[in-house]
Amino acid sequence: MTDDVKLLMLAGDYVEDYEIMVPYQALSMLGYTVDVVCPGKKAGDKVLTAIHDFEGAQTYSEKPGHAFTLTADFDAIDTDDYLGLIVPGGRAPEYLRLNPRVLEIVRAFADRPLAVICHGAQLLAAAGVIKGRKVSAYPACRPEVELAGGIYADIAVTDAVTDGELVSAPAWPAHPAWLAQFLKVLGANISI
Template sequence: MAKKILMICGDFCEDYETMVPFQALLAVGHTVHAVCPDKKAGDTIATAIHDFEGDQTYTEKRGHNFALNATFADIRAEDYDALVIPGGRGPEYLRLYPAVIAAVRHFFEANKPVAAVCHGAQLLAGARVLEGRTCSAYPACQAEVELAGGTYANIPVDQAITEGNLVSAPAWPAHPAWIAQFLALLGTKISH
């Protein structure tokens, strides 16, 4: 059964972590509304490409423009079955918007499926929904997870973890595991 999914993204969210789940969820028949505060349907966000090239942290390059297909000011979290939070630098500033925090909190209070990847944990920490939960994230976000009262899941970069209604992963190499676990939470059946 098709679900209605909200994706909260912002400027310089990670390119793959925005585009890949958006397209994958659409491909299996779900409705996905990608929104950003202070932007409307048809506007774009700039994305960033994060790569792992042997340095102590990721490198960052300008990515694609990603077109939003819904208007943040018009959405109501209550109308959605699930939430996706891409990583990148977007979550760092999105957590400053009270309406974004309220939307994120709704999905946890209502125990609806949530998928967060990489720096998405910064938004979860800002929403104060990690207390007593296990969450994976980009390793540099371990402090945010722990300071928010959560347990950081130190898993390989290509793995994901599900705890209750939350599916989380360290970065985009985990997309196959992260998206598969999110689809399982959504109850999506894919025939081979």
């Protein structure tokens, strides 16, 4: 791996803590440069995160997470500089999907390596890039995936699914499967 291989990650306030922290750290550890951006913010600014947990209720619980420091300026992004895109979940996608530039960015990666988890599928649905594609997401996002023409992958919370260059998963417990499949899509050759 070399530091000149760049990945882009879209973030916003109340992004899911594990879904931003774990892929950022894991992909950085492997030598990727991961630029994390948020509309209206610059490198060094922070987004607040939320920790979603599965504690036996009918849906996840939410607790305050960490402040994540952004690594690049949103307004300076040129999608041609990046090999792939990562879209974490949490509450951020519900408002990020209202930003036309965010949707342009997602569309730019429709046929390139794209990793999406949990509520991140809301951005793909809003951008119109999942018609006919198999997509996993947090189960509450199933109607949005299907209304956008996607084929909802009803898989275990620890699993992920790959459709072409799109890798998706229902929630952070799928990180091992999700990141492993995304690395294959990226063409990474990792041997231990």
